[in-house]
Amino acid sequence: MNIENIEKIYQTTKEKVVALSEVTYEFKKGKFYAIMGHSGSGKSTLLSILGCLETNYTGSYKIEGKDVSKLNDEELSKIRMKKIGFVFQDYFLDEHLKAYENVMLPMLINSEIKKEERQEKAMNLIKKMGLEERMNHYPKALSGGEQQRICLARALANNPDYILADEPTGNLDEVNEEKVFTELKKLCKEGKCVIAVSHSNEIKKYADEIITLKGGKIVK
Amino acid sequence: MSFKDLKWLVNRRIINKKNIIFIIVFTILITIMFLCLTLVFYNIDTKYKFPKEDDNSRILIAYGDSSRYEDLKNINHVLEVESTRYLNVILAPATEFKKDDMDTIIWVHTYFQDLNYKIKNGRNIENQWEVICPDSFYPYSSSIGNETNKIKPSLFLKGTEIIGKTFKVTSKNEDHLNQEYTFTIVGTYDAKKTTNEVNSCYTSKESMDYLLSKYKGYGTNTYSDGTTYEIRDEFDDVMVRVDKYENVEEVAKAIDEKGFNVQRALYVNENQIDLSISQTVLVFIILILICVNIIYNFILKKRKYNENYNELLKSCGYNKEEIYNIELLENLELVTISIIISLILYFIIYFIMTKFVLMYALYNNLRIDIPYFGLLINIILIYNSAAVCSFSISNKSKK
Numbered sequence: 231m232n233i234e235n236i237e238k239i240y241q242t243t244k245e246k247v248v249a250l251s252e253v254t255y256e257f258k259k260g261k262f263y264a265i266m267g268h269s270g271s272g273k274s275t276l277l278s279i280l281g282c283l284e285t286n287y288t289g290s291y292k293i294e295g296k297d298v299s300k301l302n303d304e305e306l307s308k309i310r311m312k313k314i315g316f317v318f319q320d321y322f323l324d325e326h327l328k329a330y331e332n333v334m335l336p337m338l339i340n341s342e343i344k345k346e347e348r349q350e351k352a353m354n355l356i357k358k359m360g361l362e363e364r365m366n367h368y369p370k371a372l373s374g375g376e377q378q379r380i381c382l383a384r385a386l387a388n389n390p391d392y393i394l395a396d397e398p399t400g401n402l403d404e405v406n407e408e409k410v411f412t413e414l415k416k417l418c419k420e421g422k423c424v425i426a427v428s429h430s431n432e433i434k435k436y437a438d439e440i441i442t443l444k445g446g447k448i449v450k
Numbered sequence: 451m452s453f454k455d456l457k458w459l460v461n462r463r464i465i466n467k468k469n470i471i472f473i474i475v476f477t478i479l480i481t482i483m484f485l486c487l488t489l490v491f492y493n494i495d496t497k498y499k500f501p502k503e504d505d506n507s508r509i510l511i512a513y514g515d516s517s518r519y520e521d522l523k524n525i526n527h528v529l530e531v532e533s534t535r536y537l538n539v540i541l542a543p544a545t546e547f548k549k550d551d552m553d554t555i556i557w558v559h560t561y562f563q564d565l566n567y568k569i570k571n572g573r574n575i576e577n578q579w580e581v582i583c584p585d586s587f588y589p590y591s592s593s594i595g596n597e598t599n600k601i602k603p604s605l606f607l608k609g610t611e612i613i614g615k616t617f618k619v620t621s622k623n624e625d626h627l628n629q630e631y632t633f634t635i636v637g638t639y640d641a642k643k644t645t646n647e648v649n650s651c652y653t654s655k656e657s658m659d660y661l662l663s664k665y666k667g668y669g670t671n672t673y674s675d676g677t678t679y680e681i682r683d684e685f686d687d688v689m690v691r692v693d694k695y696e697n698v699e700e701v702a703k704a705i706d707e708k709g710f711n712v713q714r715a716l717y718v719n720e721n722q723i724d725l726s727i728s729q730t731v732l733v734f735i736i737l738i739l740i741c742v743n744i745i746y747n748f749i750l751k752k753r754k755y756n757e758n759y760n761e762l763l764k765s766c767g768y769n770k771e772e773i774y775n776i777e778l779l780e781n782l783e784l785v786t787i788s789i790i791i792s793l794i795l796y797f798i799i800y801f802i803m804t805k806f807v808l809m810y811a812l813y814n815n816l817r818i819d820i821p822y823f824g825l826l827i828n829i830i831l832i833y834n835s836a837a838v839c840s841f842s843i844s845n846k847s848k849k
Contacts, residue, residue, distance in 0.1 A: 283764060304769050311767025322762040326463045336766040338455045345455075388767070 231257040231280060231392060231423070236289035238275050238446075249275040250287070250446045259391055262418045263425045264437035271443040273427040274396055280425060281314055281394045282306040293392075311339055315385030317426075319397035321377040323369040329380050330356055330365040336387040343388070355383040359413065375406025382413055393417055395426040404432075411436045451772050460779045468755065469780075472748050473788050479744065480792035480832065483737045485799065487828055490730040491821035497723045500816070502695040504645040505565055506716040509537070510702055513687040514710035522690055525704045527697040529564045535685040536560040537715065540661045542619040542633070544589045544649075549605060553591040556583075556617060558633070558661070561652035564691055567644070571609035572637030581633045581651040584641035585609035588648040588813070589617075601813055603805055606648070609638035622663045631660065647814055689715065741832060746839045749781055753843055770844075778840045785836045789829055 238250040250272045257263055257280070265273050278284035279291065282298055285306065291299045298309060315336075323332050333352035337343045343351065356365045359379040369377055378398060385393055395414065399407035407430065414424045415436045426433060434440060442449045501507040511534060512522060522531045537560075544554040561567075561575055561582070570585040587607040612635050621629045633653065641648065666683035673679065690712075692701045698714065705712040753760075756777070763773050797820075804818055 281765065283761070304771075307764075307767050307769035307772075309767075310765060314765075314767075316765040318762075318765075320758075322758060324463065324759070324762075326466070331462070335459075335763075338459065339451045339767055339772060384766075 231425075232290070232292045233280070234290040236276075236279060236287055236291065238272070238279065238284070238287040248446050250279070253289070253446075253448055255441065255448065257392070257423050257425055259423045260418055260421050261423055261438045262415055262436055263423070263439050263441060264433045265425065265427045265441045265443060266429070266433070267443035267449075272446040273443055275446075276443065277394050277396050277425065277427050280392075281316060282310050311336065311388055313390050313392055315387070315390040315393045317378070317381050317385050317393065317395040317398045319400040321369070321374075321381050321401075323377055323380060323384075325369050328366050328368055329361070329372065332369070332380055333383045333387055335384060340388050352383070352387065355386055356380065359383050373406070374402050375409055378402060378406065378410050379413065382410070386417075391422060393422055393424045395424065395428075397427055397429065399428065399430055399432070407432055451768075451775070456772075456775055456779055460776060460783060464780060464783055468752065469784055472784055473791070476741075476744060476785070476788040477791045477795065479737065479741055480788055481795045481799070483734065483741065483828060484792060484796040484825060486730060486734045486737055487824045488800070488818060488821055490727065490734055491824055492818050493723060493726045493730055495817075495819065497718070497720065497727065500645055501716065501718050503643055504716055507695050507714070507718070508564070508692045508698060509715035510690040510692065510698065510705060510712050511687055511715055512690050512705050512710040512712050514708075516686060518708070518710075519688050521708060522688070522705060522710070525690075525701055525708075527693045527701050528690055529693050530562060530691040531688050532562075532691070533685045534687050534689050535662055535664070535666075536562075536655065536658060537689055538662055540619055540622065540658070542617050544617050546615070546617045547589040547607075550602070552602070552605065554589050555591045555649060556589050557647060557650045558619060558658075559650055559652050560655055560658045562655075562691060564693065565652070567639035567652070569637045570640050572613045572635070574637055575652070575654050576636075578654060578656045579631060579633055580636045580657075581653045582637040582639050583612060583635050583651040584646065584648050585638040586641065586648060587612050587638065590649065612638065619661060621661045623660055624664055626660050629660075631657075633657075642817065645814060645816060738831065742835045742839070745781075745785075745832075745835050746843070749777075749836075749839050749843050752781075753777070774840070774844045777844065778837065781836050781840050782833065785832060789832065793825075 232255075234254045236250055236253040237248070240247040240249055253272075253276060265276060267273050275284065279287055282301075285299075287299070289299070290297065293309060293313060298306065301309070323329075324335065327335070330349065330352040333355055334348050337348045337351065353362075353365055356362060359382060361376055361379055361383075364372060364376055364380075369380070372380065378401075382393075382398075385395075393414065398414070399410050402410065411433060414426060418424050418438070426437070512519070512531075519531055522528060540558040542556040542558055544556040547554050547556075558581065567574075567582065569582065572582075575582055585608070587609070588601070588605060589607070590601075590605060615635050616632050617635075618630050618632050621627060621631065633651070635651070639652070641650070664682075664685075666685055669681040669683070670678050671681050690701065690705065692698050702712050702714070760773050763776070768776075800818075800820060
């Protein structure tokens with residue numbers, strides 16, 4: 231992922247808020263990137279742009295050489311489906327679906343995965359997270375750490391190259407935080423690019439590179 | 451995303467607190483709409499359909515030079531010209547049918563060929579002292595508000611049960627005063643297409659000639675010397691029987707042009723009916739607007755409530771169209787569930803009302819028909835509202 235001179239401005243009725251300014255960086259596969267900074271420094275905005283969720287910005291953004299800043303909604307959706315997996319602070323698991331069904335959710339729109347293969351694939355991902363005995367449970371029956379690992383399994387559903395995690399351990403205790411960061415690190419060793427936003431200093435033990443944002447700019 | 455997957459996802463998510471509340475509220479609203487619509491169509495039937503089914507609506511009463519009454523037969527669309535004497539009925543005490551301390555009574559009318567009643571059991575009248583009665587026969591008095599004569603649906607007699615049964619009548623004819631005659635029920639007619647009471651039987655003119663009084667009324671007058679004498683009011687007017695309800699106006703005009711006084715036997719208060727129609731249509735329109743309002747606000751609130759979920763789907767790679775389709779299908783399924791429950795409730799209420807509560811309607815064969823076509827249009831309208839609201843809200847949020 232290559233971003234160049236990314237600028238994001240929020241226009242309120244009273245003022246202009248510069249969320250990001252002159253942000254340039256390259257994210258490579260096989261590496262763990264930690265984005266850190268105070269609240270309001272632009273971390274989540276940057277992650278939204280990297281995840282193709284935010285499209286209203288200036289600058290250049292390329293994924294594997296393809297300029298995604300000019301793509302339409304359908305094309306961006308395909309990129310998100312194939313290339314990017316998300317992990318959120320609040321998990322965002324569908325409470326009406328069992329654990330393995332939550333993991334299957336991204337597969338429903340992936341025509342490359344056959345219907346008969348989905349459940350097996352989802353179960354394998356959950357096993358990989360060490361939660362085999364929880365796969366038929368609903369989110370309410372899972373602890374915070376378990377829910378986050380199911381989220382991680384969901385993020386891997388379509389075998390993306392990039393994992394974007396927004397405060398993945400924000401609601402977890404130390405033990406579960408360690409488990410989640412360990413899993414993320416494993417993914418890097420498997421060749422994926424992990425970009426995680428975090429307030430926790432624990433992430434420094436796992437990250438290959440630390441990006442600090444201050445006032446919307448990368449601080450060196 | 452395949453439709454099967456879409457349906458699977460929607461069905462897994464559809465049962466939640468907010469949706470259940472919506473289904474309850476919407477079901478109640480739609481049921482009320484269906485009932486209101488039934489009333490609208492009933493009022494429309496009262497103006498346009500029932501008068502055609504009321505035999506009296508094809509009858510005009512003409513009064514004038516009695517030597518020229520025969521001329522009226524030459525008017526186009528006139529079937530018969532007869533004395534208004536035959537508009538009168540004979541009341542039979544019908545004690546032969548007495549049950550459960552109920553007051554019995556049968557109304558005996560004169561049968562004219564133009565009535566053309568459909569015979570459901572037995573046969574039509576061929577001989578004197580034969581009658582045809584309603585196929586769902588209730589030979590009891592109806593006194594609304596009188597508990598002892600409360601209409602009991604269980605006492606309705608089927609057509610097959612009454613063939614061959616007899617009942618006595620007493621003559622009011624001055625030449626046969628108080629003589630008793632026995633009627634035999636030879637057939638039953640489909641009274642549902644008429645507005646007759648459920649104890650209205652019909653016999654031939656020949657039988658009625660023996661039973662009906664020869665005079666309209668009686669009176670007493672006094673001579674100058676103080677002695678009194680009886681006055682007998684003769685039947686000096688005639689009923690003109692028209693072939694179709696639609697032709698009554700034309701025939702009335704023709705009778706008037708011939709120099710006779712003419713009036714309808716059945717007066718339909720069209721102003722009152724128009725008012726009823728307007729009122730029920732207005733209520734229905736208000737209900738539609740409430741319905742659309744509820745759908746719109748519910749979908750809007752649901753969208754806000756589902757913001758996070760939609761962001762999750764977006765992050766998984768779902769495009770806007772796929773997210774919209776999930777929302778739309780869920781909304782349509784909720785509406786479908788509400789409509790199905792409403793229809794069930796509606797039919798239950800309709801059945802209870804028509805069979806047990808609206809006894810007056812039951813007694814007078816006043817049909818409150820289920821307006822199937824109206825219900826279908828109503829359902830299509832509701833679906834369209836849901837689809838349009840979904841689309842409109844989705845478009846708004848795209849901007």
